Amino acid sequence: MNNLCRRAISVCRGKHVLTFLFFVILFAVPLAAMAGDPTGASTGGASDVTAATAGQPTLQELANEVGHTKISVNLIWILVAGFLVMFMQAGFALAETGFTQAKNAAHTMAMNFMVYGLGMLGFWVCGFALMMGGVGAVANLGGTAPLANEFTINIAGHTIGLFGTIGFFLGGDTYDVGVFGLFLFAMVFMDTAATIPTGSLAERWKWGSFVLFALFMSMIVYPIFGNWVWGGGWLSQLGSQFGLGNGHVDYAGSSVVHLVGGIAALAGAIVLGPRIGKYGADGKVNAIPAHNIPMALLGVFILAFGWFGFNAGSSLAGTDLRITVIAVNTMLASAAGAVAAMIFSLIKRDKADVGLMANGMLAGLVAITAPCAFVTSFGAVVIGGIAGLLLVGSLYFFEYKAKIDDPVGAISVHGTCGAWGVIALGLFADGTYGAGYNGVSTPVTGFFYGGGLSQLFAELIGTATCVVFVFAAFFVFFKIVGALLGNRVSKEVELQGLDMHEVGAFAYPDFVQPDLGPIAETIPEGPSSIAAEPIFEG
Numbered sequence: 001m002n003n004l005c006r007r008a009i010s011v012c013r014g015k016h017v018l019t020f021l022f023f024v025i026l027f028a029v030p031l032a033a034m035a036g037d038p039t040g041a042s043t044g045g046a047s048d049v050t051a052a053t054a055g056q057p058t059l060q061e062l063a064n065e066v067g068h069t070k071i072s073v074n075l076i077w078i079l080v081a082g083f084l085v086m087f088m089q090a091g092f093a094l095a096e097t098g099f100t101q102a103k104n105a106a107h108t109m110a111m112n113f114m115v116y117g118l119g120m121l122g123f124w125v126c127g128f129a130l131m132m133g134g135v136g137a138v139a140n141l142g143g144t145a146p147l148a149n150e151f152t153i154n155i156a157g158h159t160i161g162l163f164g165t166i167g168f169f170l171g172g173d174t175y176d177v178g179v180f181g182l183f184l185f186a187m188v189f190m191d192t193a194a195t196i197p198t199g200s201l202a203e204r205w206k207w208g209s210f211v212l213f214a215l216f217m218s219m220i221v222y223p224i225f226g227n228w229v230w231g232g233g234w235l236s237q238l239g240s241q242f243g244l245g246n247g248h249v250d251y252a253g254s255s256v257v258h259l260v261g262g263i264a265a266l267a268g269a270i271v272l273g274p275r276i277g278k279y280g281a282d283g284k285v286n287a288i289p290a291h292n293i294p295m296a297l298l299g300v301f302i303l304a305f306g307w308f309g310f311n312a313g314s315s316l317a318g319t320d321l322r323i324t325v326i327a328v329n330t331m332l333a334s335a336a337g338a339v340a341a342m343i344f345s346l347i348k349r350d351k352a353d354v355g356l357m358a359n360g361m362l363a364g365l366v367a368i369t370a371p372c373a374f375v376t377s378f379g380a381v382v383i384g385g386i387a388g389l390l391l392v393g394s395l396y397f398f399e400y401k402a403k404i405d406d407p408v409g410a411i412s413v414h415g416t417c418g419a420w421g422v423i424a425l426g427l428f429a430d431g432t433y434g435a436g437y438n439g440v441s442t443p444v445t446g447f448f449y450g451g452g453l454s455q456l457f458a459e460l461i462g463t464a465t466c467v468v469f470v471f472a473a474f475f476v477f478f479k480i481v482g483a484l485l486g487n488r489v490s491k492e493v494e495l496q497g498l499d500m501h502e503v504g505a506f507a508y509p510d511f512v513q514p515d516l517g518p519i520a521e522t523i524p525e526g527p528s529s530i531a532a533e534p535i536f537e538g
Contacts, residue, residue: 071142074317075177078141078185081313084306085188089116089195091302095362096199097507098296099355099408101288103497104203105507111198111205115214119194122218123187126168131223132186133164135231140317141181146173150232158241161233163224185313189257190222192310196261199408201268203275204494207502209487213268213477221473222260225466229256235465238458239440245426245455247438248462251326252314254370254421259466262415265406267474272488274405276495285400288407293354300358304334307365311372322433326372330365333372333384337364340388356392359409363391366417371425374444379428386424387417419463426456 037043049065051057057065093112097105134150137143149166152159167174170183194217198210228235229250239247250256277286290296311330312323341360345353364384368375371383394412398404404411427446434444445451478487488494493501500506 070319073319074140075181077318078181078313078316081309082185082188084309088192088303088306091299091306092195094299095296096202096408098292098299099290100202102291102508104499106505107498107502108202110503111210112195115195115198116191118211118214119191119218120187122215123190124170125219127219127223128183128186129167130163131226131231132182133166134161138182141178144178144182146176146179163227164231189253190218193222193257193261194218196410196414197265197268199410200265200406201272202407204272204488206486206489208485209481212481216477221470225260225469226256235462236438239438244458246434246440246444248458249425249437249444250370250422251373252311252369254366254418255462255466258366258414258418260470262411262418263467263470264474266411266415267471268478269404269406271478271482278405279403297358300361304361311369322373328377329372329375329380330368332377332380333364333368334361336381336384337361337388340385341391344392359413360388360391362413363387363417366414367421367424370421371428374425374429374433376430383424383428387420390416390420422459422463426459
């Protein structure tokens with residue numbers, strides 16, 4: 001017993017000693033000199049500058065380091081912005097799938113998934129070369145010196161650029177860090193244009209036709225028009241060659257991306273025709289229900305988030321402080337578009353239509369994409385608000401007057417509001433930014449700020465060119481593909497749903513499709529795919 005007591009006392013004393021030592025160390029450590037640099041004030045200095053003599057860089061070596069750091073910042077900026085734009089693909093997939101029927105959800109998702117891979121490879125093969133092969137030196141990315149071959153023609157003493165001729169497969173001299181950074185950023189923009197028609201043509205589009213479309217868009221149509229505006233082509237030269245403002249200015253893609261995608265969707269929707277049951281024999285418009293509005297709204301939020309990369313990233317420079325103006329203008333226009341659409345729906349039928357509000361936000365975003373760097377915050381709100389109202393009118397026109405079936409409203413969101421975006425630039429550009437843009441020394445100035453009609457004319461020429469060129473190209477494309485392969489699934493497949501027939505899987509395995517047989521030439525009236533109820537009747 002005594003031994004046990006002594007052992008217990010010894011153990012207790014040992015524990016007290018250890019506890020005492022623990023607290024001594026704990027309180028003594030902060031008093032000791034820290035080996036680290038917790039504030040960062042001493043991290044980075046002359047020794048970190050690459051120099052022939054370590055720690056003693058010359059003035060030239062310092063200048064080289066500053067220049068290298070600036071380009072590094074810009075490359076990091078466009079990579080991160082490009083990653084945001086790439087994530088917009090998830091937003092499109094969710095929005096389009098949510099606005100369509102459950103029986104086609106896997107097919108709609110699959111198109112949004114594969115247009116990314118198909119488009120990327122097509123753009124890598126030749127799209128990038130045609131679009132950016134003659135863009136010249138992009139100073140913000142270190143020069144991109146290899147991209148200097150533009151096919152041109154001479155008209156009345158004016159040299160007109162048509163398409164680039166270098167950069168195929170990103171080979172040869174284009175194996176360059178700046179060129180690769182530009183490729184990534186340009187590619188995700190192309191993919192946005194390519195994915196827009198997957199919503200308008202959803203629920204009836206044959207997979208083989210879709211695959212060919214993705215390649216044709218990424219390899220030919222988008223790159224050609226993109227070259228004319230962003231690659232040093234003739235629309236960008238309307239200012240330097242013909243005195244029309246700064247040429248056709250589209251900062252982030254209202255025309256190059258959204259109008260191109262919207263017009264391609266329009267051509268496809270005309271050729272494919274409406275979904276079975278959308279229009280009755282007497283011309284009555286039947287609403288086809290969206291299957292998951294929360295999914296669609298989540299997609300819209302993801303798109304709005306990615307749009308910061310879309311617009312602000314188009315500076316191609318994290319060192320351009322105008323990015324704060326661009327980001328704020330982007331937010332304000334999206335809010336104005338959503339609110340304008342909500343007010344309309346409240347006035348029309350005393351309800352806030354969730355589909356209109358979602359597409360109203362997208363309408364505002366599309367419209368501000370071209371002028372985001374050139375307008376005031378007030379201008380951004382006005383542009384976004386008008387876009388929200390234009391959306392409503394455009395939806396009515398295409399669905400009720402033109403009888404063109406667009407399940408998600410993409411023609412109106414991207415086509416109509418894309419055109420409005422570049423026209424709005426010609427009106428609202430305030431003349432505080434853009435000196436040197438497209439080789440014109442003066443800043444971009446719209447009609448309302450003393451710029452006269454020259455900039456507006458340049459925007460109108462670019463808009464008209466886009467509509468004519470893209471519509472003609474895709475109308476012919478869909479006609480040829482229709483004759484050779486077919487654009488549209490059979491009536492039986494459309495009635496049963498495209499999921500299992502086209503992509504081999506149901507989005508919802510527990511959802512059993514009925515065999516509708518020869519019925520269903522009409523579908524009962526219900527919530528529209530872009531609105532909770534038909535809002536244009538009565």
